Amino acid sequence: MKYTSQSVAKPYFIFALILLAGEILFGLLMGIQYIWGDFLFPLIPFNVLRMVHTNLLIVLLLFGFMGATYYLIPEESENELWSPKLAMITFWVFVVAGVLTILGYLFVPYAQLTELTFNNLLPTMGREFLEQPLPTKVGIVLVVLSYLLNVSMTILKGRRTVITTVLLTGLLGLAVFFLFAFYVPDNLIMDKFFWWFTVHLWVEATWELILGAILAFVLIKVTGVDREHIDKWLYLIIAMTMVSGILGTGHHFFYMGAPEYWLWIGSISSAVEPLPFLLMVLFAFTMARDRKIKHDNEIALTWAKGNAVMGFLGAGVWGFFHTLAPVNMYTHGTQLTAAHGHLSFYGAYVMIIFTVISYAMPILRGRPHGNCAKAQKVELTSFWMMNIGMLGLTLALSAAGIVQIMDQRVGTDLIGFMESQESINGIYMVRAGFGLLVFTGLLTYFYSFFVKEPAKS
């Protein structure tokens, strides 16, 4: 660790991992309720399990991004963090707000929660991924603002690099597009249209900048490749992101009440969206090939490569499957959508968190050369368990989606939703099985933190 203030990253990383365990646990509970409808009902209805699952995901990614930023910004700008104290206050505010929100979901019926949290003043609740009560949403804005302030001040007084510029642009975009969460028109279609400004422009534009910047930072550190070279790749990746991802929002406007021209614009632009993810794969593997140093922390590079590959599969390949309008006509809102949502979020965003943690955490714990060989071996095992688990889960959901489409949407011999879902039960059991593998993989990953270092000779 070059700067003492980098250590504020540690609690952010730890908390992100705790939230990830919660997220996957609730995923498993949902996976079981999918098969046995009486499981946990009426104690925790499905919608509550789901909002806990998805909101934990979003919040853990925010914690992860923040940890990554606090770690890399001082090193990149060659300067201590502007205010480590503010970063710690923000941490605790976010933890308390997050925990209270989840407890609210679990212990207060949702309708009552809307009343208790002044939703009638400015209704924003009850929309997918944006279920948070108003005070939580305001809290997120304040936390993000204080974080942006801290990061900007640090960058301003220090060295400026392409990585910090790209990262800061991504973070600003994250903040700006979250503001659409507060705009809820009475017209459902208008509401949906702007809802995507937050959801799509996060994961397929601004977050890709954050992802690219963190990936570039880790690659510089573990391969020792020349910065000029890395910068060029980073610019190329984010250039392709911007060119395809912004108008690519149109792939959500095919069949929701928006005008016809989106059928063309959305299809063509988003068909290019896999390109930046493909470039990330080439980037990671080229840098690994041309590396100047052999860092002892080998597992960090493995995560970086895996991140690029799984992100490409989830976002690029699975995204492409349903992104052309004529195909989306049949796949829109099916288990195929869920399949893509899982592999993309995991491959691109959860794995970049693993990547940066795998690189930074050993250093934060006073192990500049990475963890010992045994710990890295355990971590590698968890890498494969989680990746195979998520791939299996995605394939199962894809199979479920295809059956669902054939049952409900193709031909004349149609059957209804509930009947079709019942016939898919077997596939859902396979999904739950792979989910269990993911969870076991995560526990294995946690165990790798506790493997004892051999005594120093």
Place this chain on the structure above:
Amino acid sequence: MTERITKSMAKNIYYGGGTFALMIFIALTFDTVHQIPKRSNQQNMTESVVAGKKLWEKNDCVGCHSIVGEGAYYAPELMNVFQRRGASDETAFKAYMQGWMAAQPLAIPNRRKMPQFHLTPTEVDNLSDFLIWTSKIDANDWPPTIEG
């Protein structure tokens, strides 16, 4: 391929291409916002429809169902439930909805359950009006079949 591209070229594509895409996106946003009222028959969006939307959100219906293809996939798509269960007849559909909401949760073992929301008959009517309005939106002929 990437050898021939320099850092400054890549940087220019990022700023130039990004700005260009953003400009088009903003222009199309204005046009879409202009067209949505017509395509969604905003003139038919009565107070009851708006009240129905608020109830839809207050009870987080979208946490299990999808509507116009978005939401969760645990329970049926509801954009065309008016056609599916009401045969496009408003009186029949409203009567069906009163019965359906009152009957939850169905006592069929291991079937996926819908909670009891304790809504008043007026509130259920609001939800029906909201779903009827939604069913008439011009969504480029989606959903492809009655089963949603």
